[in-house]
Amino acid sequence: MGGIGPVSLAASDDGVRVRAPGKINVFLEVGDVDDEGYHEVATAYQAVSLYEEVWATEDDEITVEVTGTVVLGDVPVDDRNLAVRAARLLAQTTGVRTGVRLEIRKTVPVAGGMGGGSADAAATLVACDALWGTGLGSAELQRLAARLGADVPFALQGGTAIGTGRGDELSPALARGRFDWVLVPHEEGMSTPIVYGALDEHRRRHAVDIAPRRRQPAVDADVLHALRQGDAGMLAAALRNDLQAPALRLRPDLAAILETGERAGALAGIVSGSGPTLAFLAADEASAIDLRVTLSAAGLHALHVHGPVQGARTI
Incomplete structure (x- = not known):
């Protein structure tokens, strides 16, 4: 090809x-x-x-x-x-x-x-x-x-x-402008069903301590507002992934990489979906390039990407 x-x-x-x-x-x-x-x-x-x-x-x-x-x-x-x-x-x-x-x-x-x-x-x-x-x-x-x-x-x-x-x-x-991300993939993938299973087990184990969940999941208004404004800082404060905690329990080494990325200048880091890819949100393109260089120098495989982009298209 x-x-x-x-x-x-x-x-x-x-x-x-x-x-x-x-x-x-x-x-x-x-x-x-x-x-x-x-x-x-x-x-x-x-x-x-x-x-x-x-x-x-x-x-x-x-x-x-x-x-x-x-x-x-x-x-x-x-x-x-x-x-x-x-x-x-x-x-x-x-x-x-x-x-x-x-x-x-x-x-x-x-x-x-x-x-x-x-x-x-x-x-x-x-x-x-x-x-x-x-x-x-x-x-x-x-x-x-x-x-x-x-x-x-x-x-x-x-x-x-x-x-x-x-x-x-x-x-x-509605999303305005461009968001710059630095991705740190992992050579060993993770099974989505296993991560969901770990979340279910955690919730069962801590049912007494965890507040009852809403019957209908919903995206926080702060996320929608940040996307509409094209404000990376606002979006960084609103990032959330319920699968992150079980993914980190299954793959504890990811937590140290998250800390490394945030110390290196990322606005925030998050586990992408069910993991193990980590996504670091940067303030802008120049910041993302600097972050990628820093993470690469630390021995991590880092990729600079941006969004949003179009879906499936002929080329």
Whole structure:
């Protein structure tokens, strides 16, 4: 894929190339478990400039190849792969009988709490819709995305949005200006179900001490105000992730990195989603560059990204 230049049209003789962004949950409140075993959440998503790329070309079967700049670990290349599931779902929905060869180039950390797999699925929906000429509208693509996973609709939409329900019920959030982040990924990913399980166990163990939770999770008004104002300092004060405490209990070494980042000039640091990627909010672009240099000098792998950016788009 590295030798393929940008594709100017939605589809070409060389197939379709689509990129979709990773995300940061700048706010995540986790509610109770529903009857189907899922947690109700309220989250504020921001898409950031760390992308997955999917290149789709016609083939007899649906296959996937995965490369990337990140540790790929146990990314599946069979029907367990979310991109393969996206292609199959689109084909089944539209009656397409042909296949597709998917080549995925990953830069979003695997199992890192940034929705990389969801971005792959969103990019695949857009790519296959263009490749096969199925012409589904955005509303139908969003419905298919929601069937694939809670974060897939946001990867399709991008920008900044509020997610409720399981995170897949999106409403737009007004966001002004640009927010600069420094990410510190970890080579060893974390299982989202295990982190949620650790949160549930903590709540059961400390039920007497923990105040009763709201039945309906909601994003704090301070977060919405900070996004509307484009005020990084205000947003830093409002960052929250209910999964952070269990993630830190499962991976205690992350706490020291959070402290390092905040001492190095970050306005605030937060565990991204279910972790283990850490996201540090900087005051501006220059501050983010300085922070990345400082963290790199401390021996950490640090990346400077910004948001909000667009969702899945052909390139």
